[in-house]
Amino acid sequence: VQCVIGAGVVIELGTLVGELRGLRERGIDTSGMLISDRAHLVLPYHKRLDELEEQRREGDEIGTTLNGNGPAYADKASRHGLRVCDLQRPEVLRRKLAIEVDAKNHHLTSVFGDPPLDFQALYEELIQLTEFIGPMVIPTEVVVQEAIARGERVIVECAQGAMLDIDYGTYPYVTSSSPTAAGACQGAGVAPSQVESVIGVYKAYSTRVGGGPMPAELLEATGELIRERGREWGVNTGRSRRTGWFDAVAARQTSRLNGITEIALTLLDVLDVLDEIGICTGYRIGDRSIGHVPALLDELDGATPNLTFLPGWKQDTTEARSFDQLPENALAYLKAIESHLGAPVRYVGVGPDREQLIDRLAI
Template identity: 60%
Template sequence: MPATIVLGGQWGDEGKGKITDALASSSGMVVRANGGSNAGHTISTPQGVFKMHLVPSGILSPGTTCVIGAGVVIDPIQLAQELQELRDRGIDTSALVISDRAHVVLPYHSEIDRGEERLRGEVPIGTTLRGIGPAYADKVSRRGMRIADLCDERTARPELDRSFDARNKLLSAYYESEEVDAVSMTEQLIGAAESLWPFVGHAEDVVQDALDRGERVIVECAQGAMLDIDYGSYPFVTSSSPTAAGACQGAGIAPNQVDRVIGVFKAYSSRVGSGPFPTELFDETGHEIRERGREYGTTTGRPRRVGWFDSVAARRVVRLNGVTEIALTLLDVLDGFDPIQVGAGYELDGAAIEHVPTLSTDYDRVKPILAPAEGWLEDTTAIREGQDLPSKARAYIDRIGALTGAPVSMVGVGPDRDQLVSVGRDIAAVIR
């Protein structure tokens, strides 16, 4: 059976974890493809609310194999802690597989991250300061350390000694930052590696074997496609590729092994950190959406910037990723608004444009062409069938599908697992 990719269609925080969690119940495997502990998935279950950064969302579905692919950069200390916290809450983590090819985020990476943000002065990227960018930089510079290297007791300590020595010189001389305690951190890293070793393996072979057996494999991307290193709002982007193509690379699957690409979009928009955001709201409406949507970062706790749905950016994501269907989340947040605005187009320097500008200086000057939609002013949180949605809510959903070029197949109406409504089909068929 082919693979399904779940990707964020905006700037992250779209609710991908909820969708992956729903799909995992009928899937044999969930693979995390990119990013690191800068990502955050919040999943509400009968056992409580779980906030995860590295472990795939499928870990909460018994019988589902969870894989951390080679495209992820792993903070081993963070991952070891996350797994222990899950076990402490009664979650079985034995079905986890960690790619031995995944690169490692080391303690000095976060210090370099802080130093880079400080050097940017008044125009920071707004990173999570988790060291993700510097870890990917070391990876592509061919000086990174992989999980396999960290777990090799013959070479781990000498390699860590060399790495800490070189990076501490960089921290003190260039960034004017304090050096990392190499001795203490080495012991913590070796300890974390020992606890992770039972999970480490050839992840790409595990994934391919599952596909050969005919299992449904879910590949989940971190962040959102508008933060892609190549096609996002550069330089205000992440350091990996949270796209369908990036999912294939990071998970170890071929493009022709994918038959379904689910783009997850909020019914409005949000963004963390700096960067262009044409439909951003700065008024009381924006504040109310933030509070109703609990728009505070899972990883950083920072308040997110919020705005209306941006169909220009969304349509671009649909086209570049071959999105076959949309999961529209947090529809219930808009229950109390009338009218609702939709970013239907862009205007730059007085002229209508149909593309997303390449230069951030141009993108910053874009004015949204807003089109009003009627609000439904009804509570949708208890609705479980698409036919029971208010007619004006259905009209809004249909409009999103028409503007983006991909049909909406499911709608989120709350944080809980069962607050997912199928549009046009039975929910069991949608989350097959």
């Protein structure tokens, strides 16, 4: 098995190297890790600018994770970002990094009154980290295409979620890339015509971190119960996630956008204790109902959800290992989701362990 970090990813080298070292210390072989030479780098000035810009927007924050991804993608789009391939030529790295640090230091000091970054210290740190990842850096799109030509199985995974897509998500409360099937193809160097199936991963309820409208949000005890049972806290920030009923409007939009052929529904067991379970089937804005997520989010700020309620199953599902072991009302809930999204539910998660992922087609 080979693991590939593709060209569409922005990489914070210190974090990546730390994780790889941790795996090696636990006796895990990391020789199968490959890193695209075209991937862009997240550098310390990106993270600092991310923090300062979010502070500047006090009261109107985007809700960024403060990892520097937005500023790194901004540099990429502006065509002056540093890439992994630049690390392989120290003289190229020094020249490009000097230009960027000079520009970013001017911005940090003149706009935010922040102290400048030390160019030499950053350069030396990058050189040191490059020694660790050097053997992993290759044109990964070639490896992926050769694997496809040999008839091998290739799985491409997107980070985040489709409603955070820079074009079709809830802008501006989005990420800075395209976490969709199309974006995955672009990042991995795969043509859309080469994709055989698209698995859409959905929670059995809705969650959101940070700002932005969420019509199906649950602000009372039920929302808190789902948050506690689902352990809904952000991995990077530790912030509690907002929770709500399954939003079939947003889900259907992402299903169509991604051309989903199969659904993986996770965290079904979180809903085991509820008497009834809601599905948001539309949004009411003033005196009209709509069945899509509008581009202008101000329209959604005062929207109320059109809800359909199904009876809960009030049974523990964590021991189920096949669809026929799921309660009848749970199966009815899955069928309702299938009808809204236009794709079959193949996988259902009823707990965090591998054996708690039910495959409908498993023999």
